[in-house]
Amino acid sequence: MFVGEKVTLRGVTREDLPVLLSYYNDPEVDLAAGDLPSPTSMERLEKWYERLIEQQPMRRFAIEADGRFIGTCLLQDIDETAGHAELGITIGDKDSWGRGYGRDAIRVLLDYAFRLANLRRVWLRTHAENGRAIRAYQAVGFVEEGRLREHQWLAGRYVDTVLMGILRSEFCDRRDRNPTGATRAPRQSR
Structure with a gap:
């Protein structure tokens, strides 16, 4: 488990699946994530979970806030030679939108990516x-x-896809400049 100011990142469990199904x-x-809405079934989600737990090491995390499972985040397409990975995050609990949980989860995941996984860039x-x-x-x-201009079809129109990135040096510089603020390194729970 990795603990931030507002959230804890932990492994996804089978008990999370019913809530995850409601998010999916x-x-x-x-639509907020830019995905085409398409219903899924518990059977499909269970098969996804079985594949997930076979992955070693697991780089998909459940986001927990105030003792509740509110979403997931992950590092994917990890290139260990070049030292980069793609970040993804979904806060599925709409009551948790706009409360800073996503920002805190991103900070915790970046700390994991740069300090523990030894990546140099996350995009x-x-x-x-x-x-x-x-x-x-x-x-x-x-x-x-x-x-990427007009790259995605979203709810009846084409919209741009924005590509963003951060380097380890940039993340560490921000954290070190603001040790009492929001970019402080998260605590690892035992």
Whole structure:
């Protein structure tokens, strides 16, 4: 477990699946992430979970806040030679949107990526209409590195895909400049 100011990152458990199913079947959550809404079944989710637990090491985390499972985050497409990975995050619990949980989860995941996994760069993509997410990414130090114009179909129109990235040196500089603030390194729980 990895503990931040507001959230704890832990492994995804079988007990999380019913809540995760409700997130995956919520069109508003899918659209916020830029995904095409498509219903899923518990059987499909259980098969996904079985594949997930076979992965070693697991780099997908449940996000817990105030004792509740509110979403997931992950590092994917890890290139150990080049030292980079793609970050993904979904806060599925809409009551938790806008409360800083996503920002804190991103900080904790970046600390894991840079300090423990020895990555040097983390990148992500989001759609240009996702202002809340873009502000959260910028708040922890991500910068826009590129834009794919009219790259995604989102709820009846084409929107840009924004590519953002952060280097280990940038993350560490921000954390070191603000040791009492939001970019402080998270605690690892035992």
